Amino acid sequence: MDQPDLTPLEDVRARIARAAKIAGREPGDVELIAISKTHPAEAIVPLIEQGQRVFGENRVQEAQGKWPALIEAHADLKLHLVGQLQSNKADDAVRLFDCIHSLDRPSLVSALGKAMDKLGKQVPCFVQVNIGEEAQKGGCAIADVPALLASAREAQIPVVGLMCVPPFGIEPAPFFALLAKMAAENGLDHLSMGMSDDFETAVKLGATHVRVGSALFGARS
Numbered sequence: 001m002d003q004p005d006l007t008p009l010e011d012v013r014a015r016i017a018r019a020a021k022i023a024g025r026e027p028g029d030v031e032l033i034a035i036s037k038t039h040p041a042e043a044i045v046p047l048i049e050q051g052q053r054v055f056g057e058n059r060v061q062e063a064q065g066k067w068p069a070l071i072e073a074h075a076d077l078k079l080h081l082v083g084q085l086q087s088n089k090a091d092d093a094v095r096l097f098d099c100i101h102s103l104d105r106p107s108l109v110s111a112l113g114k115a116m117d118k119l120g121k122q123v124p125c126f127v128q129v130n131i132g133e134e135a136q137k138g139g140c141a142i143a144d145v146p147a148l149l150a151s152a153r154e155a156q157i158p159v160v161g162l163m164c165v166p167p168f169g170i171e172p173a174p175f176f177a178l179l180a181k182m183a184a185e186n187g188l189d190h191l192s193m194g195m196s197d198d199f200e201t202a203v204k205l206g207a208t209h210v211r212v213g214s215a216l217f218g219a220r221s
């Protein structure tokens with residue numbers, strides 16, 4: 001399936017387009033977020049030169065080290081936060097990121113609401129759902145999602161959709177389908193789901209944002 005003459009970026013884009021087409025969707029309705037965590041600027045620049053504009057990181061501090069210089073050089077870059085966020089880093093996150101995918105608890109609603117207020121910057125957020133109900137994993141419990149959405153609305157945080165990372169090593173499709181159902185029930189248009197190993201399945205099930213790291217950058221050490 002993979003065509004050897006394509007760059008990793010072209011290959012991933014082609015696979016997204018193919019999956020979208022199979023599902024009767026427009027490839028342009030799926031945003032590819034290149035997850036560059038652990039990779040240095042030298043690995044990111046070639047992707048920028050190939051036209052990729054949307055990137056993701058999972059640590060505020062790591063992103064603060066890498067991205068200001070890149071954004072200075074390319075004003076149209078967009079940076080998404082896809083990792084767990086500590087409340088005491090809410091200000092830094094609101095300052096640096098264009099979108100946050102890990103809103104998952106009331107204390108973070110309150111911290112992000114205050115940070116957005118203070119900085120006068122509304123950052124679109126996804127509510128992260130612990131879709132496999134895994135004890136060790138981040139994300140809001142399924143049953144708590146409506147209440148968290150209500151409190152985010154009250155804090156005037158623009159919630160645009162739901163995000164999930166399904167349990168490792170089992171078929172992800174039922175989890176993607178459940179997240180899509182929950183988003184529809186709550187009137188949310190966007191779904192952040194799908195990583196290197198499963199983004200085509202996610203696109204077929206309605207992902208509007210796929211978060212792809214190793215398929216673009218190679219394995220992380």
Ligand SMILES: *Cc1c(COP(=O)(O)O)cnc(C)c1O
Nearest residue numbers: 035058082195196211212213214
């Ligand atoms: C690292 C990470 C990704 C990308 O993972 P790959 O398997 O390398 O594509 C996506 N989402 C989140 C939340 C991550 O932490």
